[in-house]
Amino acid sequence: MSLIIDVQQVTKNYGHNKALNKVEFALEKGAPVALVGPNGAGKTTLFSLLCGYIQPSSGKISILGHKPGHAALFGRLSALPQDAQLDPRFTIATQLSFYSRLQGMSHKLAKSDTVRVLEMVGLSDALNSLPSELSHGMRKRATIAQALLGNPEIVMLDEATAGLDPANAREIRAIVAEHASEVNFILSSHDLSELERLCDQVLYLENGILKQHQTHGNKEGVRFITLRMKHHQSDVLSALKQIPGVSQVDMTQDREYLLVIDNQHGQINIEVDLLTLLAKNNWTYNQLINGKTLENQLF
Ligand SMILES: Nc1ncnc2c1ncn2[C@@H]1O[C@H](COP(=O)(O)OP(=O)(O)OP(=O)(O)O)[C@@H](O)[C@H]1O
Numbered sequence: 001m002s003l004i005i006d007v008q009q010v011t012k013n014y015g016h017n018k019a020l021n022k023v024e025f026a027l028e029k030g031a032p033v034a035l036v037g038p039n040g041a042g043k044t045t046l047f048s049l050l051c052g053y054i055q056p057s058s059g060k061i062s063i064l065g066h067k068p069g070h071a072a073l074f075g076r077l078s079a080l081p082q083d084a085q086l087d088p089r090f091t092i093a094t095q096l097s098f099y100s101r102l103q104g105m106s107h108k109l110a111k112s113d114t115v116r117v118l119e120m121v122g123l124s125d126a127l128n129s130l131p132s133e134l135s136h137g138m139r140k141r142a143t144i145a146q147a148l149l150g151n152p153e154i155v156m157l158d159e160a161t162a163g164l165d166p167a168n169a170r171e172i173r174a175i176v177a178e179h180a181s182e183v184n185f186i187l188s189s190h191d192l193s194e195l196e197r198l199c200d201q202v203l204y205l206e207n208g209i210l211k212q213h214q215t216h217g218n219k220e221g222v223r224f225i226t227l228r229m230k231h232h233q234s235d236v237l238s239a240l241k242q243i244p245g246v247s248q249v250d251m252t253q254d255r256e257y258l259l260v261i262d263n264q265h266g267q268i269n270i271e272v273d274l275l276t277l278l279a280k281n282n283w284t285y286n287q288l289i290n291g292k293t294l295e296n297q298l299f
Pocket residue numbers: 014017018019037038039040041042043044045046190
């Protein structure tokens with residue numbers, strides 16, 4: 001097992017305010033991880049602790065076997081703050097090369113790494129553009145490119161899709177999905193449905209307490225069906241849970257359900273049971289997808 005992050009009983013107090021209360025989890029190398037919670041839940045505090053910007057009041061954190069902020073982590077972990085901005089005075093290439101140079105890269109390497117990361121986020125054409133010449137979504141991708149400079153093993157993106165329209169938000173998620181085998185992404189959002197579709201693991205924070213450490217995983221013997229209903233039906237969730245072989249059902253957004261199917265006891269034909277259930281109740285569906293991410297099927 002290769003643990004990349006190990007957080008043990010971490011508490012962070014700001015005066016009398018407990019921003020994090022005995023938070024504990026361990027993350028392995030692999031698929032993107034979601035850090036979800038409402039405003040004020042403690043997501044940014046947790047990111048800041050993982051980066052070593054602030055210290056916990058109590059508890060222990062280990063990142064790739066080191067304390068956060070340790071010199072050995074330099075270049076191995078990066079974080080994109082929620083409000084990251086580009087400098088309006090310089091081209092994207094100039095800014096990214098500058099940050100590469102700050103990481104200790106030679107002039108030549110800084111240039112080639114800038115080209116590499118811009119390609120990763122689909123912005124090769126924006127190399128010589130000023131931030132003002134880019135759309136909001138493109139500027140966000142440019143800041144993500146900055147977080148990818150130097151090939152870090154862990155990249156934390158705080159509210160990476162906040163304020164973006166659905167198409168641009170989808171592009172950001174597509175970038176993460178595309179590079180998830182090379183980079184361990186941790187993404188925070190206040191919107192569970194957005195990241196449920198992308199991440200196998202969800203850390204759910206509420207009032208500084210880790211409520212849930214959910215792992216749907218892409219485990220053997222487990223598969224997913226995504227169902228989008230045409231109309232809202234109040235009792236569909238409980239009915240779906242009754243289908244034999246369905247181990248979990250989550251409403252990922254309005255009228256959309258993710259069914260987790262446990263196939264351990266042989267091949268169970270859930271689709272037939274599902275369609276029978278829908279027909280029996282006169283429930284119409286818009287889409288039925290074999291898999292977890294309806295959105296990915298739309299590309
Ligand atoms: N520097 C600080 N000084 C005092 N209190 C703080 C500080 N930073 C955060 N807090 C408090 O800690 C709690 C957690 O805040 P945090 O910013 O981590 O939440 P969040 O989940 O990132 O919220 P958001 O989604 O709004 O960014 C909040 O009650 C906040 O007011």
